[in-house]
Amino acid sequence: MDSIQAIRGTKDILPEEIVYWQYLEKTAADILTKAAYREIRTPIFEQTNLFERGIGEATDVVGKEMYTFTDRGDRSLTLRPEGTAGVVRSYIQNKLFASGGVERLWYTGAMFRYERPQAGRQRQFHQIGLELLGSKSPRADVEVIAIATDILKALGLKNLSLQLNSVGNQEDRQKYRQALVDYLTPYKADLDPDSQDRLTRNPLRILDSKDQKTQEITENAPSILDHLGEDSRYHFEQVCGLLTELGIDYQLNARLVRGLDYYTHTAFEIQSADLGAQATVCGGGRYDGLISQLGGNETPAIGWAMGMERLILLLQNLNPLTPQCPDIYFVSRGEKAENQALIMAQKLRHNDFNVELDLSGSNFGKQFKRGDRSGAKICLILGDEEVENKTVQIKHLVTGEQKTVSQDELINVLKK
Incomplete structure (x- = not known):
């Protein structure tokens, strides 16, 4: 199909x-x-x-x-x-x-x-x-x-x-319309077909023609500025x-x-x-x-x-512009971690962070690659171990620097 x-x-x-x-x-x-x-x-x-x-x-x-x-x-x-x-x-x-x-x-x-x-x-x-x-x-x-x-x-x-x-x-235009028709009528056969049709219906539009021959004819046409x-x-x-x-x-x-x-x-x-x-x-x-x-x-x-x-x-x-990138790319692995990451991502969004949550369920390696391509500055990492310890890992994607912080302190740390 x-x-x-x-x-x-x-x-x-x-x-x-x-x-x-x-x-x-x-x-x-x-x-x-x-x-x-x-x-x-x-x-x-x-x-x-x-x-x-x-x-x-x-x-x-x-x-x-x-x-x-x-x-x-x-x-x-x-x-x-x-x-x-x-x-x-x-x-x-x-x-x-x-x-x-x-x-x-x-x-x-x-x-x-x-x-x-x-x-x-x-x-x-x-x-x-x-x-x-x-x-x-x-x-x-x-x-x-x-x-x-x-x-x-x-x-x-x-x-x-x-x-x-x-x-x-309207009065000026009517006078000018007649002057324009009087000028163009002897050239009617040389005008392009659209302009020939406009000669009786809408002669002012002939001045806007893109046809080269018509433009040459109208070059010496009366000026509306002389009829005001x-x-x-x-x-x-x-x-x-x-x-x-x-x-x-x-x-x-x-x-x-x-x-x-x-x-x-x-x-x-x-x-x-x-x-x-x-x-x-x-x-x-x-x-x-x-x-x-x-x-x-x-x-x-x-x-x-x-x-x-x-x-x-x-x-x-x-002026080439760059599409807006997320502040944070959030990766997670394991059922508990994935569910908790969703809750944490929403909380971060409510605190004015732009967060992209990886929903693929892929291994961490593939998720990290997507994080690198996202343009985000920071990657948050949550696995079952972090869920157990109520922590989260912060990785700076530019420098590679990585540290572990408590989930309660995450927003304050990110704001700083």
Whole structure:
């Protein structure tokens, strides 16, 4: 019988790798907590129309990439392809706006998109993200960008660049959309097939095409920065100025539009020169119309998400981490000794020692070899003789030094 394999586009995160995930999650959580962001956990699947209305039916995510199914109640459900829509739904449903102030939220978890798997991109992937809801101030834009920068710096990542753009408000985008369509229409036959389809449905996404010929055509396309209204231009100038005051370098990138329809005003990506084609490690922007679009009050908001798989790739190359080893490896031989070793190991764990108890029942020689491989500093040895005498042997695995102590004194001796 053939063995069952993991589904293509999914990946087991093995114990040897988990140290990177824990390091990333703790680093991000510490920084987000210091900035008064509170964690939120939303369901892994939602009603399909949440994403159709929120992300936009003309996007690739909704049109091509979502995992959608009908449940036994004949409801259309979708595994979440991104985190913002679910957080906004929760914000509205649970009246998190009731205090009347700014709500700062962050999340982490698995997302799902049917894409071609490659390094740093899986069909089940993981994100850390934040949402700042209730402020239209440019300071909010800069705060979330600064926090993302702090997290990446704290992880020790290098060769990063902040790409910055404004996609304006809905009126600005409509004007720009028409200017872009007017420019691209004469070149329609030379565009790649996806871009030809987007020309009528979602022309801004053509700027994000990876097709070389299309990129050459769009190189001289109108810039959205030339189509911003007075309010949008002022907002963007304030964002740029505050970033400069904080010492955060950025590059203006008028081609940056992001892949989701809900973005307004500030759009940004943080990219790594060490990742090749899949360079973006953090992406986000302002989405002032999304909350009302999903049934809430008119509420300005901004957020970002980081792809954890890509960050793990960078961390593994930059900063090799060692999996946590036990403090103590406990070996025992004989029925009485093995039972007592279990009781003693639990007592040691309750006193904050990390203890690995050998459960193999092998001879002492084989257990000692496993103890050496465990990375523990100390090996405790318990046999029938030690049980009889109410003692235990302590062996320092680095030096080979060994001594016998009473079981009553063991914890005090180990603490010293």
